[in-house]
Amino acid sequence: MNRHRFAWNVVGLIVFAVMVFPVYWMVTTAFKRDTEITSLKPTWAPLHPTTAHFGNATHQPFFWQDVKNSLIIVLVTVAISMALAFLAAVALAKYRFTGRKLFIVLVIGIQMLPQAGLIIPLYVVLARYHQVNALSGVIITYMTFVLPFTVWTLRGFIIGIPRELEEAAMVDGSSRLGAFVRILLPLIAPGLVATSVFAFITSWNEYIFARVLLNDQSKQTVTVWLSYFLGSSKHTDWGALMAGSTLTAIPVVVFFLLVQRKIAFGLTAGAVKA
Amino acid sequence: MNAAETSIRLSRRRRRLTLRRAFGASVPYWLVLPVLITIGAVLGYPIYRLVRLSFQQYGLFELIAHKGKPAGLHNYGSILHDPVFWHTLVRTIVFTVVNVGLTIGLGLLVAMLLARVSSVVRVLLTSGLVLVWSMPVVVAVQVWYWMTNYENGILNYFLSQLGIGDFFHHDWYATTLSQLGLATALIVWGAIPFVAITLYAGLTQVPGDLVEAASIDGANAWRVFRDVTFPIIKPILLILTSLSIIWDFGVFTQPFLLIGQSKLTSGNYLMGIYLFEEGYLKTDFGRGAAISIVMLLIVAALSIVYVRKMVKLGDVA
Numbered sequence: 001m002n003r004h005r006f007a008w009n010v011v012g013l014i015v016f017a018v019m020v021f022p023v024y025w026m027v028t029t030a031f032k033r034d035t036e037i038t039s040l041k042p043t044w045a046p047l048h049p050t051t052a053h054f055g056n057a058t059h060q061p062f063f064w065q066d067v068k069n070s071l072i073i074v075l076v077t078v079a080i081s082m083a084l085a086f087l088a089a090v091a092l093a094k095y096r097f098t099g100r101k102l103f104i105v106l107v108i109g110i111q112m113l114p115q116a117g118l119i120i121p122l123y124v125v126l127a128r129y130h131q132v133n134a135l136s137g138v139i140i141t142y143m144t145f146v147l148p149f150t151v152w153t154l155r156g157f158i159i160g161i162p163r164e165l166e167e168a169a170m171v172d173g174s175s176r177l178g179a180f181v182r183i184l185l186p187l188i189a190p191g192l193v194a195t196s197v198f199a200f201i202t203s204w205n206e207y208i209f210a211r212v213l214l215n216d217q218s219k220q221t222v223t224v225w226l227s228y229f230l231g232s233s234k235h236t237d238w239g240a241l242m243a244g245s246t247l248t249a250i251p252v253v254v255f256f257l258l259v260q261r262k263i264a265f266g267l268t269a270g271a272v273k274a
Numbered sequence: 275m276n277a278a279e280t281s282i283r284l285s286r287r288r289r290r291l292t293l294r295r296a297f298g299a300s301v302p303y304w305l306v307l308p309v310l311i312t313i314g315a316v317l318g319y320p321i322y323r324l325v326r327l328s329f330q331q332y333g334l335f336e337l338i339a340h341k342g343k344p345a346g347l348h349n350y351g352s353i354l355h356d357p358v359f360w361h362t363l364v365r366t367i368v369f370t371v372v373n374v375g376l377t378i379g380l381g382l383l384v385a386m387l388l389a390r391v392s393s394v395v396r397v398l399l400t401s402g403l404v405l406v407w408s409m410p411v412v413v414a415v416q417v418w419y420w421m422t423n424y425e426n427g428i429l430n431y432f433l434s435q436l437g438i439g440d441f442f443h444h445d446w447y448a449t450t451l452s453q454l455g456l457a458t459a460l461i462v463w464g465a466i467p468f469v470a471i472t473l474y475a476g477l478t479q480v481p482g483d484l485v486e487a488a489s490i491d492g493a494n495a496w497r498v499f500r501d502v503t504f505p506i507i508k509p510i511l512l513i514l515t516s517l518s519i520i521w522d523f524g525v526f527t528q529p530f531l532l533i534g535q536s537k538l539t540s541g542n543y544l545m546g547i548y549l550f551e552e553g554y555l556k557t558d559f560g561r562g563a564a565i566s567i568v569m570l571l572i573v574a575a576l577s578i579v580y581v582r583k584m585v586k587l588g589d590v591a
Contacts (some may be wrong), residue, residue, distance in 0.1 A: 019406050022409075022418065029420065046564075095302035114570070124332070234425075253408045
């Protein structure tokens with residue numbers, strides 16, 4: 001038994017190494033000197049670490065502008081979606097009403113639509129209202145996938161709160177709204193944070209809508225900026241590309257590590273029980 | 275206070291209560307209304323336009339004039355008579371089957387590995403998986419592009435060192451098979467963490483004494499898996515498989531960016547890319563709309579199982 005455990009541990013470590021290697025290679029390349037990067041015999045770790053590539057990446061045209069665009073798009077999308085989705089999630093979690101099932105079908109079904117299938121109509125409709133090449137147009141399209149997702153996830157967090165707590169507060173003489181604000185809100189605050197962060201990540205990572213709707217370099221998002229990085233020069237500056245990649249990934253990775261447990265639980269809790 | 279007064283008072287009170295109850299009954303509708311209106315505007319209306327566009331000739335000229343020319347079934351006919359469409363459809367189906375098979379198969383193996391390693395290794399491996407899970411797709415593409423670069427990509431170095439063959443300056447972007455193979459590797463690598471972690475959560479629900487009892491009764495590892503473990507994780511497996519099918523069939527970003535604009539040809543299109551090239555880049559929005567509709571219908575058919583399962587879950591709660 002012990003020998004088995006040891007063998008499995010070795011396999012586990014190998015799988016870990018294979019899975020994590022691309023991430024490791026990205027970060028180490030970003031810190032290596034060019035001679036190390038282009039040498040035929042790769043070095044496993046930066047022997048003479050340099051931060052020059054980060055300077056090169058951030059001094060590329062429109063980097064900071066595009067980071068700013070991404071931030072604006074993401075923050076507005078998340079703020080609007082959370083406000084609207086929260087109300088709908090309360091309705092789904094705390095009320096039974098005719099049409100509830102239809103609404104659930106809608107919320108889940110929309111999340112299955114492939115984004116590529118929506119670029120044509122969104123482009124044509126937004127062009128009609130002069131929303132192509134405008135951040136507001138992208139925000140509108142991001143609602144199509146962030147809104148259903150946030151409704152569904154928030155519903156999961158609100159359901160977790162026992163009805164008795166809410167009722168106890170109402171017996172105490174407060175109104176439904178009062179009960180809600182004093183009892184429910186503090187309990188779902190962690191869920192609200194986790195859902196917003198996850199919505200932040202999906203919007204920050206989005207590529208195809210931004211690629212189709214924003215042609216102007218000064219209007220692009222950071223993922224589109226990164227995707228065009230290769231084409232900007234004849235000899236690829238791998239160090240700067242990996243530095244840019246690292247910078248794009250950092251906010252997402254940090255946020256994701258914070259909320260992954262909560263979201264993964266929300267996604268699987270129901271499935272395991274059923 | 276006389277009887278009449280009391281009765282008036284009571285009826286007033288009753289009316290107030292009914293009003294309050296009526297308003298109470300409408301509360302959930304008021305709550306979902308903002309979401310419904312928004313979805314209708316940002317998705318419902320575009321989808322209505324999509325259907326109309328697919329029956330119109332709609333190019334750049336029409337885009338500027340905001341008015342399409344009626345074209346009947348011409349767009350659909352032109353797709354269905356386009357050999358590229360049929361080749362792309364078959365290629366996408368094969369691509370989806372391979373990707374989903376590898377994702378679920380490897381994901382399940384990693385999940386079972388997680389259940390067998392010591393807790394230190396488990397924490398380490400889980401953290402690694404979460405790290406990979408968190409990688410933005412566009413970033414992952416760039417890293418893989420760098421690793422598979424023919425000149426000084428680490429993959430060629432590795433394969434040569436391992437003695438698998440001479441991969442010096444091997445160009446992975448030379449043939450369709452190897453281009454789509456790389457896209458598959460990238461997609462599967464990115465999808466394993468979600469599948470493995472979710473399945474591991476399911477595996478922890480399998481009672482240990484049940485497995486033990488089966489082993490004592492002489493069942494081998496495969497029998498234990500088939501008769502004890504599998505039935506318990508089947509619902510999760512079903513959901514993960516449907517999700518993977520839907521995602522991989524509509525995949526765009528990974529193959530589009532990894533293969534790269536200059537190397538995309540009608541010989542290596544997947545459905546999402548075919549749609550992007552034919553509809554958006556060639557500004558033939560009517561034809562693009564028809565392709566979108568065909569694609570959305572296929573995905574809708576594929577999603578029925580998943581959506582029904584999830585709706586049932588949502589209804590219970």
